[in-house]
Amino acid sequence: MIKRIIVATASLVFAVGCAQAQEVKVGVVLPYTGVGAELAQQQDRGMELYLKMHADAIKPYKITLIKRDAKNPGGADAKIAVQELLTQDKVDILAGWNYSPNAIASAPIVTAGKKLAVISNAGSGHITNLSPYFVRFSFSMWHAGYAMGEATVKNLNAKTAVVGYTDFPPGKDMLASFKRAFEASGGKVIDEIPMGGAGAVPDFTPFFQRAKDKKPDVFFVFVPAGDHSSAVVKTYNALGMREAGIKLIGPGDITQDNKLQAMGSAAVGLITMHHYNVDLDNLENKQFVAAWKKAYGADSTPDFMAVGGYDSMAAIVHVVRTLKGKIDTDKALETLKGWKYNSPRGPIMIDPQTRDIVMNEYLSEVVMQGGKLVQKPIGKIDAVKDACKTLKVGPCAN
Amino acid sequence: MIVAAIKPTEHLAALAFAGRHRPRVWEPAPWIFAIAFYFAFPNYLGFGTELLVTILFALSLDLVLGYAGIITLGHAAFFGAGAYTVGMLAYHGIWNEPISSLMLAAIVAALVGLGSGLVLLRTQGLTLLMLTLCTMALLEEAANLGHEYTGGFDGLASLPIPPLLGLFEFNPLYPRTQYLYVLIVLFIAFLFVRTLIYSPFGQSLAGIRENTLRMHAVGSPVRARLITCYTISAAIAGIAGGLWAQANAYVNLTTLSLDRAAMVLIALILGGYGRIYGGFVGAVAYMALAHFLAKLYPTGWQLGLGLLLVVIALFARNGILGIGEALLRRIRAKHMPQ
Structure with a gap:
C-alpha cells in the first residue's frame, strides 16, 4: 500500500x-x-x-x-x-x-x-x-597570436623575435598568426623553433639556448596550457635569458590562471596577450x-x-x-x-x-603583489575578430 | 574386446582432427546477433560500426599474435596506413570509390607490413616488441610532419566518400550503410582468416609459435611463413583502418597511435587470443563496457573497466573464451565414462 x-x-x-x-x-x-x-x-x-x-x-x-x-x-x-x-x-x-x-x-x-x-x-x-x-x-588561436604580434611592436617596441612552439596545430597557428602580425607591423621573426609534441613536457634547454644565441628582443613561446608552462618559466630563468635582456612573451596559455601561483617568482615579468585572466577588473x-x-x-x-x-x-x-x-x-x-x-x-x-566570437584582448604583465602573482594590465585591444577568417588564411578561406 | 574398445577413440580423435575446420552449430550465432543488432538498436549503429571495425582489427592482430606468436605492440601502424590511404586519396580528390579504395588501403598496408616485416622479423621477444612500437611511432611522426598532406594532428575532415556501389549513401547521423558495409567486409575477412588458420599454412604458423626450432628441423621455411603471415595481417588491419576512415569520413593521427594499438591488444587478450572468436568476444566486452559505463559515469567509468581487466588478468589467463573452454572441459570430464 x-x-x-x-x-x-x-x-x-x-x-x-x-x-x-x-x-x-x-x-x-x-x-x-x-x-x-x-x-x-x-x-x-x-x-x-x-x-x-x-x-x-x-x-x-x-x-x-x-x-x-x-x-x-x-x-x-x-x-x-x-x-x-x-x-x-x-x-x-x-x-x-x-x-x-x-x-x-x-x-x-x-x-x-x-x-x-x-x-x-x-x-x-x-x-x-x-x-x-x-x-x-x-x-581562435589567431585571437591572441595576431594581437600579440601587433602589440609586440607597438607596446613593447621590439624589432626582432624568436618563436618557440609546441609542434601541433595550435602551435603552428600561433606561429603563423604572431609572425604575420609582427612582420606586418615592421618586426622580424629571426628563428622558428618547434619544441616537441603536446603529449609530454620536453627538456626545453636546447630550444631556449638556440633562442638565446640569436639575441632577439623578445622570445615568443606557445605551449599548451598546463604543466608545460611551469617548465618554460624555469628554463627561461635557468639560462639567464632575463639577464640577457630577452623578454619572454606569449599567449595567455603560458600563464593559465590555475597554474600561475605554482610557478612562483620565476614567472614575474612574463608578458602575455589573452582574452581572459582572473585578475580582470x-x-x-x-x-x-x-x-x-x-x-x-x-x-x-x-x-x-x-x-x-x-x-x-x-x-x-x-x-x-x-x-x-x-x-x-x-x-x-x-x-x-x-x-x-x-x-x-x-x-x-x-x-x-x-x-565566431569578437572580444577584447588584454596585454598583461605578471607582477608580485602581496606575496601573490597578479596579472597587471598594460594594454588592451578592443573588439578583436578572428584574424584567420578576416585574412582568409589556409583552411579559414573556405 | 580390448581392441574394439580402443579403436573408436582413436577413430574419434582422427575424425575430430580431420573435421576441425567444419563449421560448428553455434558459429552462425555472432552473425545473427550482429544482424539483430542492426534492427534492434538503430540508434546505436555509430557505436556498432566502431565495434565491428575493432573486431576486424582484432582479427588481424590475432593472426600474428595468437596464431604465429609474433609479439607486436605496433599493429596500429597498418590500421593507420590503411586509414591514411583512403583519407588522403579522397581528400586530395584523387580516388574515393569505397570498395576500390579499400583494396588500395589493403595493398598499401600490406607493403608497409612486408617492408617492416622483412627487417623486424629477424628479431624476437622484447626487441621485436620495441621495433614494432618504433615503426608505428615513426609513421605517426611522419604523418605529423607531413601535415600539408595528412592534416597533422587535426586530421583530414569531411572526406567526400561517394555512395556505396553508387546506391547507398553514407549518412553520418544514421550510419546504417556504414554498419552493414563493415559487417559484410568483416564477414569476408573472417571467412578468409578462418580458412587460412585451418590450412596447412595456418598449422605451420601454430608450429612456429609452439616450437620454432623443431619447425626449422622439419624443413619449414619459418621466416618466409612469418613474413607472409605478417603481410596478410597488415593487409587486413589496413582494411580495418580504411573502413574506419570511410565510416567516419575522417582520419587523424590517432589511427597510428599507441592508444589504438594497446586497446586492440587488450580487447584481444580479454577475449582470448589464438582463438578465432577471441577478438569478437573481447572487443564486444571491452567496448560495450567502456561505452555504457562512460554514459553512466562520464568522469569515473575507467575505474569499472580497470577492475574488470584486473579480474581477468588474475583469474582468467586465457581470457573470456578461456573461461568457457575450461567450463566445457569440466562438464565433459564429468560426463565421460571412466
Missing part, C-alpha cells in the same frame, strides 16, 4: 513537474577522462556555475545537461557521443568540444543533425566554417570569481576555459529565454548572430558572418 502511494505521488509530482517546466536538453561533449580531464572540469564547472548563479532568470524553463565523455582527441568517440545525443537523447542544443580534432570530426554530424552547437573551447581557426550550426564562445568578473571560489573552494581558480564554459551556458540560456523554451535551430542561430553580452572577459559579441 505504502509503496503504491509513493509511486502514485512520485508520478503525480513528475507529471506536474513536466507540465510546469519546459525542459531543454543540452548535450555536453567534453573529455571528462584522460589528459583533458582537468580542462573539461573547468568548462563543466563554468557551465554549472552559470546555471547556479542565474537560476531565477532561467525559470520557468528547465535546462538539463546530458554529459558525455569525449575520451580522447581521436574524433571517433566524440563523434559517437554526438550521434547518440542527437538520435537517442534527442537533445535540443549541443555544447562542449575541448579538442579541435573532435570538433572537426563532429562537424558533418552536427550539420546532419541540424542542432545549435556551442563550442566552449576548441580553437583551430577554421572550425566554425565546417558547419553552419557551430557558434564559438571560446577563441570588471564587475562581471568579480562576481564570477567570487561565486567560483564559493562553489569550488578558495584554492580553486577559474581560467579562460572556465569562462568558455560559462559564456557558452550564458548563450544557451539567452537562446532558451528568447525562444521561450521552444528551440528551433534556425531561430536560435538568428538569436545569437550579433548577440552582445557582458562576460567576465569583458564585452563580447558573436560575429554574424562567421559565428
Whole structure:
C-alpha cells in the first residue's frame, strides 16, 4: 500500500513537474577522462556555475545537461557521443568540444543533425566554417597570436623575435598568426623553433639556448596550457635569458590562471596577450570569481576555459529565454548572430558572418603583489575578430 | 574386446582432427546477433560500426599474435596506413570509390607490413616488441610532419566518400550503410582468416609459435611463413583502418597511435587470443563496457573497466573464451565414462 502511494505521488509530482517546466536538453561533449580531464572540469564547472548563479532568470524553463565523455582527441568517440545525443537523447542544443580534432570530426554530424552547437573551447581557426550550426564562445588561436604580434611592436617596441612552439596545430597557428602580425607591423621573426609534441613536457634547454644565441628582443613561446608552462618559466630563468635582456612573451596559455601561483617568482615579468585572466577588473568578473571560489573552494581558480564554459551556458540560456523554451535551430542561430553580452572577459559579441566570437584582448604583465602573482594590465585591444577568417588564411578561406 | 574398445577413440580423435575446420552449430550465432543488432538498436549503429571495425582489427592482430606468436605492440601502424590511404586519396580528390579504395588501403598496408616485416622479423621477444612500437611511432611522426598532406594532428575532415556501389549513401547521423558495409567486409575477412588458420599454412604458423626450432628441423621455411603471415595481417588491419576512415569520413593521427594499438591488444587478450572468436568476444566486452559505463559515469567509468581487466588478468589467463573452454572441459570430464 505504502509503496503504491509513493509511486502514485512520485508520478503525480513528475507529471506536474513536466507540465510546469519546459525542459531543454543540452548535450555536453567534453573529455571528462584522460589528459583533458582537468580542462573539461573547468568548462563543466563554468557551465554549472552559470546555471547556479542565474537560476531565477532561467525559470520557468528547465535546462538539463546530458554529459558525455569525449575520451580522447581521436574524433571517433566524440563523434559517437554526438550521434547518440542527437538520435537517442534527442537533445535540443549541443555544447562542449575541448579538442579541435573532435570538433572537426563532429562537424558533418552536427550539420546532419541540424542542432545549435556551442563550442566552449576548441580553437583551430577554421572550425566554425565546417558547419553552419557551430557558434564559438571560446577563441581562435589567431585571437591572441595576431594581437600579440601587433602589440609586440607597438607596446613593447621590439624589432626582432624568436618563436618557440609546441609542434601541433595550435602551435603552428600561433606561429603563423604572431609572425604575420609582427612582420606586418615592421618586426622580424629571426628563428622558428618547434619544441616537441603536446603529449609530454620536453627538456626545453636546447630550444631556449638556440633562442638565446640569436639575441632577439623578445622570445615568443606557445605551449599548451598546463604543466608545460611551469617548465618554460624555469628554463627561461635557468639560462639567464632575463639577464640577457630577452623578454619572454606569449599567449595567455603560458600563464593559465590555475597554474600561475605554482610557478612562483620565476614567472614575474612574463608578458602575455589573452582574452581572459582572473585578475580582470570588471564587475562581471568579480562576481564570477567570487561565486567560483564559493562553489569550488578558495584554492580553486577559474581560467579562460572556465569562462568558455560559462559564456557558452550564458548563450544557451539567452537562446532558451528568447525562444521561450521552444528551440528551433534556425531561430536560435538568428538569436545569437550579433548577440552582445557582458562576460567576465569583458564585452563580447558573436560575429554574424562567421559565428565566431569578437572580444577584447588584454596585454598583461605578471607582477608580485602581496606575496601573490597578479596579472597587471598594460594594454588592451578592443573588439578583436578572428584574424584567420578576416585574412582568409589556409583552411579559414573556405 | 580390448581392441574394439580402443579403436573408436582413436577413430574419434582422427575424425575430430580431420573435421576441425567444419563449421560448428553455434558459429552462425555472432552473425545473427550482429544482424539483430542492426534492427534492434538503430540508434546505436555509430557505436556498432566502431565495434565491428575493432573486431576486424582484432582479427588481424590475432593472426600474428595468437596464431604465429609474433609479439607486436605496433599493429596500429597498418590500421593507420590503411586509414591514411583512403583519407588522403579522397581528400586530395584523387580516388574515393569505397570498395576500390579499400583494396588500395589493403595493398598499401600490406607493403608497409612486408617492408617492416622483412627487417623486424629477424628479431624476437622484447626487441621485436620495441621495433614494432618504433615503426608505428615513426609513421605517426611522419604523418605529423607531413601535415600539408595528412592534416597533422587535426586530421583530414569531411572526406567526400561517394555512395556505396553508387546506391547507398553514407549518412553520418544514421550510419546504417556504414554498419552493414563493415559487417559484410568483416564477414569476408573472417571467412578468409578462418580458412587460412585451418590450412596447412595456418598449422605451420601454430608450429612456429609452439616450437620454432623443431619447425626449422622439419624443413619449414619459418621466416618466409612469418613474413607472409605478417603481410596478410597488415593487409587486413589496413582494411580495418580504411573502413574506419570511410565510416567516419575522417582520419587523424590517432589511427597510428599507441592508444589504438594497446586497446586492440587488450580487447584481444580479454577475449582470448589464438582463438578465432577471441577478438569478437573481447572487443564486444571491452567496448560495450567502456561505452555504457562512460554514459553512466562520464568522469569515473575507467575505474569499472580497470577492475574488470584486473579480474581477468588474475583469474582468467586465457581470457573470456578461456573461461568457457575450461567450463566445457569440466562438464565433459564429468560426463565421460571412466
